[in-house]
Amino acid sequence: MRGFATGEFHTRRDRAQARMAEEGLSALLMMTEAEIRYFTGYLTRFWESPSRPWFLILPASGDPVAVIPAIGAALMGKTWITDIRTWPAPQPADDGVSLLADTLRELAGSGPVGLPMGPETQLRMPLQDFHALQAAIAPARIVPDAGIVAALRAVKSPREIDRITTACAIAGRAFDRVGEVAGAEVPLSRVFRDFQRLCLEEGADWVPYLAGGAGPLGYDDVISPAADTALAPGDVLMLDTGLVFDGYFCDYDRNFAITRADRRAEQAWAQLLEAQEAGLAAARPGATASEVYAAMQAICAAGPGRLGHGLGMQLTEGLSLIAGDHTVLEPGMVITLEPLVALEGGGIMVHEDNIVITENGARQISPAAPSQLPVLA
Numbered sequence: 001m002r003g004f005a006t007g008e009f010h011t012r013r014d015r016a017q018a019r020m021a022e023e024g025l026s027a028l029l030m031m032t033e034a035e036i037r038y039f040t041g042y043l044t045r046f047w048e049s050p051s052r053p054w055f056l057i058l059p060a061s062g063d064p065v066a067v068i069p070a071i072g073a074a075l076m077g078k079t080w081i082t083d084i085r086t087w088p089a090p091q092p093a094d095d096g097v098s099l100l101a102d103t104l105r106e107l108a109g110s111g112p113v114g115l116p117m118g119p120e121t122q123l124r125m126p127l128q129d130f131h132a133l134q135a136a137i138a139p140a141r142i143v144p145d146a147g148i149v150a151a152l153r154a155v156k157s158p159r160e161i162d163r164i165t166t167a168c169a170i171a172g173r174a175f176d177r178v179g180e181v182a183g184a185e186v187p188l189s190r191v192f193r194d195f196q197r198l199c200l201e202e203g204a205d206w207v208p209y210l211a212g213g214a215g216p217l218g219y220d221d222v223i224s225p226a227a228d229t230a231l232a233p234g235d236v237l238m239l240d241t242g243l244v245f246d247g248y249f250c251d252y253d254r255n256f257a258i259t260r261a262d263r264r265a266e267q268a269w270a271q272l273l274e275a276q277e278a279g280l281a282a283a284r285p286g287a288t289a290s291e292v293y294a295a296m297q298a299i300c301a302a303g304p305g306r307l308g309h310g311l312g313m314q315l316t317e318g319l320s321l322i323a324g325d326h327t328v329l330e331p332g333m334v335i336t337l338e339p340l341v342a343l344e345g346g347g348i349m350v351h352e353d354n355i356v357i358t359e360n361g362a363r364q365i366s367p368a369a370p371s372q373l374p375v376l377a
Contacts, residue, residue: 002246003041004159006080012039013058015152020060023146026111027104028058031124034313035116035149039064041079043247045206046072052089053125055100059107067100097129101136113137114145120317121150154310154318155332160248161356164311164334165365167204167250168354171241172367174198175254179376182237184259185230188214191237192226199243209242209315212253217264217346222253233259236349237376242315249315251336252352252366257375265349268341269373272351275299275339279308279321283335283355283362289325292337296321300339308336311354333357334365 016039020028030036033047036056047054055067066081069089076084085103087096104113123130134142156164174195181194196207212226213219214237222240231237240253257265275296282295296307310318311334319327319335329335338352354366 003043008157008159009039009041009080011157012152013063016058016148017060019146019148019151020058020114023114023148024112025114025143025145025148026060026108026140028114028145028148029104029142030056030058030116030149032116032122034153034317036066037247037313038149038153040066040076040081042066042072042076042081044072044075053096053129055096055125057100057103057107060111065103065107067096067103069096095126095129097132097136101133104133104137104140108137108140110140112141112143114148115142116149117144118147118150120314150318153312155330156312156334156356157332160312161332161334161365163246163248164250164354164356167243167245167248168252168366170203170245171199171243171250171252173202174204174241174243175239175367177202178237178239178254178256182231182256182258183376184233187226187228187230188212188237189226189228191231191239195239195241199241203245204243205245207241207243209249209251210239212237212239213347214238214258215347217262217343218268218349220347222340222348222350231258234262236262236265236373238350240350240352248313249311250354250366251311251315252354253350254369255349255351255373257373259375259377261373261375264343264346266373268343268349269351271300271341272339272349273369273371275341276337276351276353279337279339280353280355280362280364283329283337283357285329285331285357285359285361287329289319289321289327289329289335290323292329292335293321293323293325296337296339297323300341305340306338307340308338308352310335329357331357331359 052069065083070086235258279296306320306322308321
């Protein structure tokens with residue numbers, strides 16, 4: 001079944017309101033896609049348009065209230081939200097500001113309103129409108145949300161984990177079919193287009209992210225769009241996909257040798273798998289993100305970049321596997337393990353998998369990679 005039952009959102013609401021009480025917040029204000037969807041289930045690709053702001057208010061008690069452009073009322077009405085207030089956006093002279101201010105005064109009074117302000121957050125309304133909102137609700141103040149929303153989203157429910165696992169399985173079936181679309185003399189750009197088609201055929205809702213690379217001894221980066229350069233015998237091809245199923249991402253990659261595998265590429269592949277296993281063993285409840293990073297970095301020694309991150313409603317969210325991130329792992333967190341090695345005389349190779357933290361350690365939810373570097377004949 002797509003979406004979540006209302007009880008899932010009641011649990012999210014109740015957990016947030018309990019933490020709001022601890023922090024003395026009268027309301028939470030959300031305005032980005034992931035924040036609003038987390039509390040409502042409101043799933044649409046209309047967020048690609050930056051013309052309209054969207055708002056959701058979670059009061060200290062009671063259900064969330066949506067303050068949104070009129071174009072979104074019908075879809076929001078299909079969620080569990082019943083209090084939906086709209087304006088005919090876009091309306092540059094007052095694009096929802098007065099309606100939002102009135103609603104905040106009603107729901108929060110003069111108490112502090114928490115707004116997510118930490119890493120990976122953004123203000124999805126014009127800055128001048130934000131200043132106008134602050135003035136309109138005075139003496140109430142907009143303050144940091146104390147990390148409440150990020151902390152809630154970091155620990156996934158079993159239903160969320162099921163969505164991510166399904167996304168991983170879809171990508172796995174597409175990776176199993178790479179031999180249908182990739183081989184010597186095939187342009188990398190065509191491989192990218194065809195691989196996205198495979199993902200859709202296997203059940204992806206859409207493929208917002210696909211990156212990769214190819215070269216005789218690895219590739220020079222892991223974020224480039226595809227060039228029209230044809231694959232050649234001996235190349236290593238990497239595809240890194242972030243496809244979406246029911247609003248949740250997977251994010252992992254796979255490597256392939258074209259026609260034949262160079263010995264150095266095979267050695268790098270073995271080193272990547274060893275590092276990934278070390279990360280998997282280190283990723284247990286109570287461990288920190290930095291400890292998981294250290295376990296992998298000791299094997300791949302690939303420099304200061306991060307070797308993984310949180311995953312969920314967004315392609316990357318929450319913690320980073322770096323030396324300076326001391327976030328404590330909890331059961332229910334979903335993260336990526338992404339070791340990287342440099343090949344002597346060549347480029348780099350990266351391997352990425354997705355795991356969930358459980359009470360007993362880590363469990364891999366992306367399909368297992370082969371022990372030998374796959375060769376596409």
